[in-house]
Amino acid sequence: MSTNQKKCQNCDQFYDQDFKFCPHCGQKANDELTIGVLFYNTISNYFSFDARFLKSFLPLVFKPGHLAMEFIKGKRLLYLHPAQMYLFISVIFFFVISFSTRELVSQANKFNEQVVSAQSEEELIKENSKVVLDSVQLEKVFKPLKENQEKLGLKDEDFQIADSIIKNANNERNMVKSEWGFDKKRIDSMIASGSGKESIYKEMGMSDNAGFLERRLFANLLNLIEGSGAGGMVQAFFDSIPIAMFFLLPLFAFILKIFYFNKGTYAHHLVFSFYFFSFLFTVFAILFALNRFVFPIPDGIDWLVALSTYFYFLFALMKFYGQHWFLTWIKSGVITFIFTIFIIPTSFALLLAFSFLFY
Structure with missing residues (x-):
C-alpha cells in the first residue's frame, strides 16, 4: 500500500491523499464539521438546494x-x-400560504361561534315572544262570544273549530324548528x-348500527353546533391540499x-407535469409572498399573472412536443378546460368532504 494514501471516514476505503473527494463514495476529503457545512448538508440532502437548483430555476421560469x-x-x-x-x-x-391559513382558521372559528351565538339568541327571542294560551285563557276569550252566541249567529261547532285551531297553533309554537334537521334546543339542553x-348522536338522528363514516359525520356536526369545528375543518382542508x-x-x-x-411514454408526460407544476407553485408563491x-x-395584476400561466403552458407544450402552434393552442385550451372545469372542482368537493369527516 502506498504511503501517500488516506482512509475515507465514510466508506473506509483508501485513496490518494491529494484527492479532494473520495473516488469510492464521493465524500469530501477534508469534511471538517462546521455550522456552515452542517447547514449546507441539511439543505442539499433534503431539498437538493445546490448548484443544480440555481441552474434550473431561471430556465424553469423563462424557458x-x-x-x-x-x-x-x-x-x-x-x-x-423534476421530482426534487x-x-x-x-x-x-x-x-408561504401557511401564514394566511392561520388567519383563515382563526376567522372560521370566530364565524362559527358568531353563528351559534346568533342562533341561540334567535331561539331565545322566539321563546320569549311565544303566546301560549291555556284552557283558562281560552275560556276567558270564548266567554263573551258564548254569551252573545245567538246574536252573533254562532254555533257550537264554530267554537270547537276555533278551539282546535288555537291548540294546533300553540303546539306549533312549542316545537323548536331547527335548520340542522333536528331539535337543536333539545341538543343544547x-x-x-x-x-x-x-345519546346526543342518537337524538340528532344517528342510526343504531352506524358505521365509521356516519359516526364521524355526527361527531363533526356536533362540533359545529358547539362552535368549535369550522377552524379545524379549514385547517384540515389546507393540510389535505399537498396530498391532493x-x-x-x-x-x-x-x-x-x-x-x-404518440409523443413518448407516460414517464415523459410526468416529467413535463413535474416541471409545469413547479412553475405554477413558483409563480403563486411569489404572488402570495x-x-x-x-x-x-x-387584483387586476394578480389575475393577469394567473392568466399568464396559460400562455406559459401553451409555449411549453409547443417546445416539448414540437407540434404546430395552432394545433397546440387547441389542445392546450381543451386540456385547460377539462382540468379546471371538471378535475379541480371535483377534487375541491372531495377535499371538502374529506376535511369535514376527518378534521
Whole structure:
C-alpha cells in the first residue's frame, strides 16, 4: 500500500491523499464539521438546494418546456431532478400560504361561534315572544262570544273549530324548528346537562348500527353546533391540499398522454407535469409572498399573472412536443378546460368532504 494514501471516514476505503473527494463514495476529503457545512448538508440532502437548483430555476421560469426536454434528452445531472424540484418548491409554497391559513382558521372559528351565538339568541327571542294560551285563557276569550252566541249567529261547532285551531297553533309554537334537521334546543339542553355523546348522536338522528363514516359525520356536526369545528375543518382542508396535488399531478400527466399518445411514454408526460407544476407553485408563491409581506398587489395584476400561466403552458407544450402552434393552442385550451372545469372542482368537493369527516 502506498504511503501517500488516506482512509475515507465514510466508506473506509483508501485513496490518494491529494484527492479532494473520495473516488469510492464521493465524500469530501477534508469534511471538517462546521455550522456552515452542517447547514449546507441539511439543505442539499433534503431539498437538493445546490448548484443544480440555481441552474434550473431561471430556465424553469423563462424557458417554458426547456427543462423537461433536456431531461428527456438525457441531461439528468446538469439540472435538478423534476421530482426534487417539485418537492422543494411546493414546500416553499405551502410554507408561504401557511401564514394566511392561520388567519383563515382563526376567522372560521370566530364565524362559527358568531353563528351559534346568533342562533341561540334567535331561539331565545322566539321563546320569549311565544303566546301560549291555556284552557283558562281560552275560556276567558270564548266567554263573551258564548254569551252573545245567538246574536252573533254562532254555533257550537264554530267554537270547537276555533278551539282546535288555537291548540294546533300553540303546539306549533312549542316545537323548536331547527335548520340542522333536528331539535337543536333539545341538543343544547343535553350538552349543557353533560349527556354522553352517544345519546346526543342518537337524538340528532344517528342510526343504531352506524358505521365509521356516519359516526364521524355526527361527531363533526356536533362540533359545529358547539362552535368549535369550522377552524379545524379549514385547517384540515389546507393540510389535505399537498396530498391532493400528488394525485392531481399524475392525473394531469395522464390527460397529456391522451392528447399526445404518440409523443413518448407516460414517464415523459410526468416529467413535463413535474416541471409545469413547479412553475405554477413558483409563480403563486411569489404572488402570495408579495401580497403578504411586501405590499398588496392590485387584483387586476394578480389575475393577469394567473392568466399568464396559460400562455406559459401553451409555449411549453409547443417546445416539448414540437407540434404546430395552432394545433397546440387547441389542445392546450381543451386540456385547460377539462382540468379546471371538471378535475379541480371535483377534487375541491372531495377535499371538502374529506376535511369535514376527518378534521
